[in-house]
Amino acid sequence: MDDMVKSARPHRERAKKNAIGRKPTREEAEAAVATLLAWAGDDPSREGLRETPARVAKAYLEVFAGYAQDPSDVLDTVFEDVGGYGEMVLVKDIPFYSHCEHHMAPFFGHAHIAYYPAGGVFGLSKFGRLVDIYARRLQTQETMTAQILAALDARLNSRGAAVMIEAEHMCMSMRGVRKPGATTVTMQFSGPFKTDPAEQARFLSLVRRR
Structure with a gap:
């Protein structure tokens, strides 16, 4: 970690x-x-x-503005007065645009983030800003997913967090195998999301619910 x-x-x-x-x-x-x-x-x-x-x-x-930004500056405020709330917080369908480090081709989609508070919560806008920091760098979708989770765990000290990213990659749609519409899904978990299959299922069910 x-x-x-x-x-x-x-x-x-x-x-x-x-x-x-x-x-x-x-x-x-x-x-x-x-x-x-x-x-x-x-x-x-x-x-x-x-x-x-x-x-x-x-x-x-x-x-590529994310190289000049520090996630700890975005996650700088935790609201502790939450009236004893301790259930899951989920922010889903966060849009993003990024570029893969292999071909510098765009990939884009949505991020979904959930966590269990332990003493405080973030302002909801912070999640969109955190996603943008990592999206605006050259990298892989897998790395971006892991980095978002690591930043949340390091700053929020929650009881557990989940990050899921769904994206279409232009390096696969425009060149190479040329399969437009193919979606890549990556997930990273900590706490009960990682150890309890029921928590993972609940997270995925809420993400898919419209």
Whole structure:
């Protein structure tokens, strides 16, 4: 668990330690995009692509903003006055967009998060923000699922948590086997969700209920 929590922290040092020994400049990033455009067979200097490298660099700052964010900053407030509530809290159908680390192709879908409070609860908006932090990084869906659970367990100290992610991967839909509509489902559990099959079944039943 300690190793997973450490891996859940921002990747600022990883961004600095790259092949050239430092984080590239904005100009270098734009030049790299222009090189890829030329390698794909187009002319980066033509009118329609002239500003594309700058647009892509700007877009990357947004879609990969999770590298500069720390989940502990999002999970910074726990509300302890919950009137003795101790039953399951479930936030489901949290939409997200991410990019896989293998092909840098998008994958997108919904996350479902549940936990049993033990002395306090998070504000509901925190779950969406937590999902976004990890979604806005290059990674696998499996890693994203495990990181979200680890962050919840480390900060909330709940009696147990469950994370389920359902997503479609463009690296499978657009290329390779080209199977659009195929959905990948990943799950990670702790506490009673992990040890009690009945709790897992209850969680899955509530997620599927419409």
